[in-house]
Structures are given as structure tokens and as C-alpha cells.
Amino acid sequence: GGLAGIISVGAGLDLYAPPLVILIAFIGAYTMPFVGKFVEKMGIDDAVGAFAVHGYCGVIGAMAVGVMATGYTVGSYPPTNFMAQLIGTFLCTIVLGLIPGYGCSWVLNKLNLLRVPPEEEIEGLDLGDFGLKGYPEYSLTSEEAMSEEHLHAVK
Known part of the structure; x- marks a missing residue:
């Protein structure tokens, strides 16, 4: 929970008011186990819950910073666009995360370097x-x- 919370707020930690940090961290930490269970039900092997903690909470944090990073309330809020933030977050996640990660895994799998031999595993x-x-x-x-x-x- 703690790691999920800090990843959820990490992108805008210097811009959030303290109560907002607590709220965003709580949302990320509270919802992360549900994502972990969903990944498990999908049959994806994620022994340490890396997708739920880093992938999901990272997306939550990236979306939150674009919508909630208004800093301390001194004057009027800057305009925000939730859909633009959502599209940008998912494009960056797919282009900079999913595609290179899948490509590297595919190459390593073709070279038989992704898994250890069964004898060594046993x-x-x-x-x-x-x-x-x-x-x-x-x-x-x-x-x-x-x-x-x-x-x-x-x-």
C-alpha cells in the first residue's frame, strides 16, 4: 500500500497541497489490490504485483498531476482538460512502456534468454x-x- 501511494503521488509531489497528497495516495493504495486481483484472474504471471503497483498507480499519478496539480490555492485555478491528460498518459504508457517492453521480451524469448532451463528452475x-x-x-x-x-x- 505504501509503495502504491508514493507512486500515485510521485509525479506531482512538488505541486500538490498536503491534503491532496494524502487523498491521491489513499486512492492509489486502496484501489491497487483490486487491479492485482484482476491481473491474476486474467492469468498473467505477475508474482510481485509490479503491474498493479507501478503500471496502474503510475497511470493514476500521471493523470492526477495534469488534473489536480494546481499548487497551493492562491488565485484562480488553471484550466485542465481531463481527456487530454488521459490520452497523453495512455499514449506515453503505450509508446514508452508497453511497446519497448514487449519488443525486448520478444527478442529475449526468441534468443532463449527470457527463461531459465527447467532443471535450473527445479x-x-x-x-x-x-x-x-x-x-x-x-x-x-x-x-x-x-x-x-x-x-x-x-x-
């Missing part, structure tokens, strides 16, 4: 990349794994 990436087991204090030796106490705990 044995663990720490062992394959660094030659060490990740969290060895939680690893069992073969004798411990077959012990009566461990087998009873697994049941």
Missing part, C-alpha cells in the same frame, strides 16, 4: 547462479528428510 536459481543454496539453514539433509520425525510432521 534445483533453485541461487544454486544455479551463485553455486550456493538460498537459506541453507532451512535445508534438510537426506537423512533428516527421511527421519521419522520429519515424515510425521509432513503428514
Whole structure:
């Protein structure tokens, strides 16, 4: 929630009045889990919720800065155009984010560099990349794994 909030306000943090920062951060942080669940229902593999936090909240922040970045209220508000901000945000997101990201992923996939081999995935990436087991204090030796106490705990 905290990261989603800061990403939602980051684009206009120097322009917002403090109560507006709290409001925009709350909206981004509150709605982000719904986007994460939607992405999961779509069958998209996003293990860390990067799209919900960075993609969705980044779009919220970019739209908010164009509509709400009036600064401190001293005089009249500058004119805003929500549709222009929406179109600009999505064009930048697609042209500068989606297309280059998809292109790089497509090239890496064609070169077989996007995924690790299944054997390395099963044995663990720490062992394959660094030659060490990740969290060895939680690893069992073969004798411990077959012990009566461990087998009873697994049941």
C-alpha cells in the first residue's frame, strides 16, 4: 500500500497541497489490490504485483498531476482538460512502456534468454547462479528428510 501511494503521488509531489497528497495516495493504495486481483484472474504471471503497483498507480499519478496539480490555492485555478491528460498518459504508457517492453521480451524469448532451463528452475536459481543454496539453514539433509520425525510432521 505504501509503495502504491508514493507512486500515485510521485509525479506531482512538488505541486500538490498536503491534503491532496494524502487523498491521491489513499486512492492509489486502496484501489491497487483490486487491479492485482484482476491481473491474476486474467492469468498473467505477475508474482510481485509490479503491474498493479507501478503500471496502474503510475497511470493514476500521471493523470492526477495534469488534473489536480494546481499548487497551493492562491488565485484562480488553471484550466485542465481531463481527456487530454488521459490520452497523453495512455499514449506515453503505450509508446514508452508497453511497446519497448514487449519488443525486448520478444527478442529475449526468441534468443532463449527470457527463461531459465527447467532443471535450473527445479534445483533453485541461487544454486544455479551463485553455486550456493538460498537459506541453507532451512535445508534438510537426506537423512533428516527421511527421519521419522520429519515424515510425521509432513503428514
